[in-house]
Amino acid sequence: MPKQVDHEQRRRLLAEAVFAVIGSRGFEAVSLRDVAEQAGVSMGTVQHYFPAKQQMLTFALSHMRARVMARLQDALTQLHEPTRRDLIRAATAVMLPVDPAGREEACVNVAFFSAATVTPAYADQLRDGYGRILTVSTANFREASRAGELRDGIDPDVEAPALYFLTQGLVGPILVGLYRPDEALALVDAQLDRVFRPR
Amino acid sequence: MPKQVDHEQRRRLLAEAVFAVIGSRGFEAVSLRDVAEQAGVSMGTVQHYFPAKQQMLTFALSHMRARVMARLQDALTQLHEPTRRDLIRAATAVMLPVDPAGREEACVNVAFFSAATVTPAYADQLRDGYGRILTVSTANFREASRAGELRDGIDPDVEAPALYFLTQGLVGPILVGLYRPDEALALVDAQLDRVFRPR
């Protein structure tokens, strides 16, 4: 047996380097040389773990989703005896670029979104990711509805996607500086106030 | 005096070629040669109207905004005796990628959005464009509010951005095929139902 290296960990490290490059210099600037330099390895190493650039980017996209999910999990477990509304709000806040990590993720996301318009493989992954989150969110809203936490006449199957897409729509304006994170969160809170029964 | 050519028209023609390239092969694929071929001219011609590639893209972005505005104006004038709600809904529909033209514009938009995260000049233009539309939309909602067309307790200064960002958030899912245009419009209509008083 030769040298033993955690293959997946190395790939994740390279994926993080991809994120850093995208975040600082943009999607177009992602070259094998840039990624290698960012990761502190040689170009040959990058090629060793990703025979083709496309594979590297595809892996980076899937790793991005994993990173967002991990941050989400982290944010949720930090809440003390959260209500369902707390959970939904925290999940929403995770998806908004409010801190540097969130901003980097948002930049990477929008970059892949742009690329997805001409690369079906990216579109498939993004669609799957969006779909999953939306499913979970809808389930949350339905539970809240069953528990009688929503106002009269509120349809969880409408409000879940409405809040989710509102959140997505807020990402862009925050990135270009039209809205501040706190303004965006205020809008989210207004939406939640409208949907949830006051306690 | 030498040959007389409408300079701006030529630039717009080239900008349209840029859109076509972005829409079919993506933002990265935009090279002077591709644009020239798409426009049916030589590379020298492109360079004659845009000394640098960056200038071409900046002009293309501003022309994109003009194109969206023109389509918006067109859609609004086609309405017969529209209510304020009709106007708002039509404006919303224009911004969603429901037809090929709208889809191309959305692709170009998201491409520039991605680029804007590392190119402040793009961010400035996008922020300005977003801001203008949002201002007009808010004014519309306020008028509707003054006219008593909104339900009780509805704040136009909250609902205008809420609807606008919901619309923006729906663009992505439509592009990647998660939502169909009619589903997105249904969500918009649900939002409008909630805001506007039934008549």
Place this chain on the structure above:
DNA sequence: TCTTTTGTAATGCACTCGCACGGTAAAGGC
């Protein structure tokens, strides 16, 4: 008619790109 200005084209050049390839070092099985 000659000159000047402008539109259009073609070519060349330094540069960067993804990728292929060969080389080296180390870790274990034999």
Place this chain on the structure above:
DNA sequence: GCCTTTACCGTGCGAGTGCATTACAAAAGA
């Protein structure tokens, strides 16, 4: 000891890039 496998590095190459430069055609004033 050797030998195979794996990790990692460096280099070279064809292709494509943005841009500079030059050449040429056409139009209108002199």
